[in-house]
Amino acid sequence: MTEKPLTLAEKLWKDHLVQKGENGAPDLLYIDLHLIHEVTSPQAFDGLRMAGRDIRRKDLTIATEDHNTPTQDIHLPIAEPTSRAQVQALRDNTKEFGVRIHSLGDENQGIVHVVGPQLGLTMPGLTVVCGDSHTSTHGAFGSLAMGIGTSEVEHVLATQTLPLKPFKTMAINVEGTLRPGVTAKDIILAVIAKISTGGGQGYVLEYRGSAIRSLSMEGRMTICNMSIEAGARAGMVAPDETTFEYLKGRPHAPTGADWDAAMEYWKTLKTDEGATFDAEVFIDADNLDPFVTWGTNPGQGVSLLDSVPDPASYSDATERAAAERALEYMDLTPGTKMKDIRVDTVFLGSCTNARIEDLRAAAAIIEGKKKADGVRMMVVPGSQKVRLQAEAEGLDKIFKDFGADWRFAGCSMCLGMNPDQLAPGERAASTSNRNFEGRQGKGARTHLVSPVVAAATAIRGTLSSPSDLEA
Amino acid sequence: MERISVFSGVAAPLKRSNVDTDQIIPAVYLKRITKTGFEDGLFANWRQDPDFVLNQEPFTKAQILIAGSDFGTGSSREHAVWALRDFGFKAVFSSKFADIFRGNSGKQGLVTGVISDADTEMLWRAIDANPGLELTVDLPAQELRLGDTVVSFEIDEYTKWRLMEGLDDIGITLQSEEAIAAYEARRESWKPKTLPAKGV
Numbered sequence A: 001m002t003e004k005p006l007t008l009a010e011k012l013w014k015d016h017l018v019q020k021g022e023n024g025a026p027d028l029l030y031i032d033l034h035l036i037h038e039v040t041s042p043q044a045f046d047g048l049r050m051a052g053r054d055i056r057r058k059d060l061t062i063a064t065e066d067h068n069t070p071t072q073d074i075h076l077p078i079a080e081p082t083s084r085a086q087v088q089a090l091r092d093n094t095k096e097f098g099v100r101i102h103s104l105g106d107e108n109q110g111i112v113h114v115v116g117p118q119l120g121l122t123m124p125g126l127t128v129v130c131g132d133s134h135t136s137t138h139g140a141f142g143s144l145a146m147g148i149g150t151s152e153v154e155h156v157l158a159t160q161t162l163p164l165k166p167f168k169t170m171a172i173n174v175e176g177t178l179r180p181g182v183t184a185k186d187i188i189l190a191v192i193a194k195i196s197t198g199g200g201q202g203y204v205l206e207y208r209g210s211a212i213r214s215l216s217m218e219g220r221m222t223i224c225n226m227s228i229e230a231g232a233r234a235g236m237v238a239p240d241e242t243t244f245e246y247l248k249g250r251p252h253a254p255t256g257a258d259w260d261a262a263m264e265y266w267k268t269l270k271t272d273e274g275a276t277f278d279a280e281v282f283i284d285a286d287n288l289d290p291f292v293t294w295g296t297n298p299g300q301g302v303s304l305l306d307s308v309p310d311p312a313s314y315s316d317a318t319e320r321a322a323a324e325r326a327l328e329y330m331d332l333t334p335g336t337k338m339k340d341i342r343v344d345t346v347f348l349g350s351c352t353n354a355r356i357e358d359l360r361a362a363a364a365i366i367e368g369k370k371k372a373d374g375v376r377m378m379v380v381p382g383s384q385k386v387r388l389q390a391e392a393e394g395l396d397k398i399f400k401d402f403g404a405d406w407r408f409a410g411c412s413m414c415l416g417m418n419p420d421q422l423a424p425g426e427r428a429a430s431t432s433n434r435n436f437e438g439r440q441g442k443g444a445r446t447h448l449v450s451p452v453v454a455a456a457t458a459i460r461g462t463l464s465s466p467s468d469l470e471a
Numbered sequence B: 001m002e003r004i005s006v007f008s009g010v011a012a013p014l015k016r017s018n019v020d021t022d023q024i025i026p027a028v029y030l031k032r033i034t035k036t037g038f039e040d041g042l043f044a045n046w047r048q049d050p051d052f053v054l055n056q057e058p059f060t061k062a063q064i065l066i067a068g069s070d071f072g073t074g075s076s077r078e079h080a081v082w083a084l085r086d087f088g089f090k091a092v093f094s095s096k097f098a099d100i101f102r103g104n105s106g107k108q109g110l111v112t113g114v115i116s117d118a119d120t121e122m123l124w125r126a127i128d129a130n131p132g133l134e135l136t137v138d139l140p141a142q143e144l145r146l147g148d149t150v151v152s153f154e155i156d157e158y159t160k161w162r163l164m165e166g167l168d169d170i171g172i173t174l175q176s177e178e179a180i181a182a183y184e185a186r187r188e189s190w191k192p193k194t195l196p197a198k199g200v
């Protein structure tokens, strides 16, 4: 008898099953890697203390500080009391329970989703969880990576397992070759615009096709990162040579016989021939333009060559109302060319696009150019290590010469929990993942863009692609 | 969590219906980083009134709340249960509860029993007549006893079981300890460990 062909997500599920749920109870899955940060963990630790429980596997748990950390003057105490209390609670809790932590100032401090892969802890074939929705980032390695809530954080700390109900699977097929200036960010913004912010609900997405295969690991992380913006529980890419190459030699990557054993397993991690997905989506990479958002959710995006859409053109009443509201908030008029939209700030940062390749790509564009008058540019590396690497390559100098602010690592203006915020009414081109109302500051307006569009925009002052600079 | 079976305590009458979670604990108390110490937030707005029932003796030490219909509606905040628990409540009775509140209560060891409106009023009268009276909650028998008076209450079998066993979600999972340990025993050696730390 031949076994039923499985999708990659189904294989990972099966391989982590501790106990099958009976009578409608959820399955119990083993968790290989648990990442922790200061915002969603304090009450989980407190819950453990109250129940007199310990952490089951400290050796599968790691913490870093990111959401609240300042990006300048990091030697000073954190000024805002709530932020300071959260960071201090993480330091105290990890000390008390014996969890490894990378604190502000440490080389491996940074956004939790940048730190895991950088250390080589994120690898194919794992289940990875974190009390943060963008945990989907780690799916780029061919692992099942999910964001969880605080009570689930406590559950994983105490048991190293999670009760979960199976999800449906969706294939996102991206075939073709990207044109110059078009990047992973544009692919995922196009995907979300196509399936909408609720289109992935209940699904694990698997990104497939030649355009995905030709992306670097960092590009794949950008794509998986935003799976959650389509409502999906997780996103993943099957591991291949690119993945193995990226991992090899990283601090926590397996070595010797372990590496061989891992490779043997990792090579089986792909969707079987003949396996069926519950849904499929097709994207043509050949004809993709740089993509930008005009509205207040990541699904409200268009090609940069397009114009602000007219809400009247939507047949669906809910969508039309949402578009009207978004345009009012964004202070945009239908028909305005996207390229005519002027910005005040350019933010290069976040777990979507603040890895070394993102900084290199942006630096290559601005090198030797002048920043547009009146535009502020802020560059926030995803981790302290990315910052040091960039400095070793002289990228910091390029950014500084250009007139950009060169900062320390953290979430920063992605969500504005620290002082890095936009003023009310200010407009930003941002390489982050959420353009929700007020996300980057009260009344602030966000256009999601790729790092190269961010760079070109900083030069011209209006939303621009690198090709606009040639003229 | 503590196993719950039969216990007695002072019962407080909360003669209001439709008590939502914003009343049980206002939003300003949600910014904390602890899971305990929410007693000061319990009914914070109402407690500013010195005449409010929980400001009166002997109800400052109440362990059982007899509330009007539709208790725990509104936002799903777990803090509402934490606040009741931290104040000292072990059980709440009402003729109707919001589902999410009831689910959260079961997970935190707070008994929520459904009694009829008539029984609610009868208990309120009995407490008014004799405020210090201790009420006995008998979870296995699903009964409230006040002197000679016996009132039965409803609670679903699953919640009753987990309260009597003293099991929270984690406790339930830990009943599968053997399966977890067996899985760990067969876990591959190449899988990453955060300790000892490398790359530092």
Ligand code: SF4
Residues within 6 Å of the ligand: A066, A067, A111, A112, A113, A132, A134, A350, A351, A352, A410, A411, A414, A415, A432, A433
């Ligand atoms: S960078 Fe933004 S999206 Fe990523 S973890 Fe931080 S706050 Fe969340």
